[in-house]
Amino acid sequence: QKEVEQNSGPLSVPEGAIASLNCTYSDRGSQSFFWYRQYSGKSPELIMFIYSNGDKEDGRFTAQLNKASQYVSLLIRDSQPSDSATYLCAVRTPGNQFYFGTGTSLTVIP
Amino acid sequence: GAVVSQHPSWVICKSGTSVKIECRSLDFQATTMFWYRQFPKQSLMLMATSNEGSKATYEQGVEKDKFLINHASLTLSTLTVTSAHPEDSSFYICSARDSSTMGEQFFGPGTRLTVL
Numbered sequence: 001q002k003e004v005e006q007n008s009g010p011l012s013v014p015e016g017a018i019a020s021l022n023c024t025y026s027d028r029g030s031q032s033f034f035w036y037r038q039y040s041g042k043s044p045e046l047i048m049f050i051y052s053n054g055d056k057e058d059g060r061f062t063a064q065l066n067k068a069s070q071y072v073s074l075l076i077r078d079s080q081p082s083d084s085a086t087y088l089c090a091v092r093t094p095g096n097q098f099y100f101g102t103g104t105s106l107t108v109i110p
Numbered sequence: 111g112a113v114v115s116q117h118p119s120w121v122i123c124k125s126g127t128s129v130k131i132e133c134r135s136l137d138f139q140a141t142t143m144f145w146y147r148q149f150p151k152q153s154l155m156l157m158a159t160s161n162e163g164s165k166a167t168y169e170q171g172v173e174k175d176k177f178l179i180n181h182a183s184l185t186l187s188t189l190t191v192t193s194a195h196p197e198d199s200s201f202y203i204c205s206a207r208d209s210s211t212m213g214e215q216f217f218g219p220g221t222r223l224t225v226l
Binding site: 041 | 144203
């Protein structure tokens with residue numbers, strides 16, 4: 001079982017819709033959770049992190065964490081074509097290990 | 111957010127030569143830096159974890175004698191690809207962990223290596 005799992009997609013949404021990206025993790029004691037965005041040919045950039053159960057909002061992005069279900073998601077409201085990228089979920093475990101998912105490819109259709 | 115730089119951003123070299131890539135954290139101290147490799151349309155692959163002042167920890171299948179890592183200071187780590195071959199052509203990305211915050215990793219812009 002992989003430490004972090006994501007649906008590779010591709011996920012396509014129309015412009016203006018909500019894109020929902022999901023991630024599950026295996027280490028129940030994991031403490032911090034991160035979402036990165038990676039454009040083709042570029043390195044990943046941090047979008048946001050979350051460490052408490054519930055929702056965390058930053059602009060059009062909302063991260064949701066459910067530790068009981070070992071599930072973290074990223075919602076992108078009012079999706080724009082410029083949001084088209086691969087989104088990587090990352091988890092930091094109690095052992096201070098950092099694991100990335102394989103990423104979900106998102107395409108926002110104008 | 112914190113800034114991580116990499117140099118060079120791209121390099122072309124002949125087979126058999128060695129290439130050094132530098133990774134610097136510009137506005138924070140990074141006790142831990144990571145080196146990744148990414149082939150086209152594939153996910154990030156962690157190569158090694160570099161801790162300042164100690165030997166790097168390599169992932170399974172990564173040759174430590176081929177990919178030399180030095181983390182001499184809290185702001186600089188280097189990766190040297192020794193005796194490069196065409197199959198080493200890839201996108202090499204470093205990241206640095208900001209130990210003063212939630213421990214999130216900040217990525218450098220990457221180095222595209224092409225070995226002829």
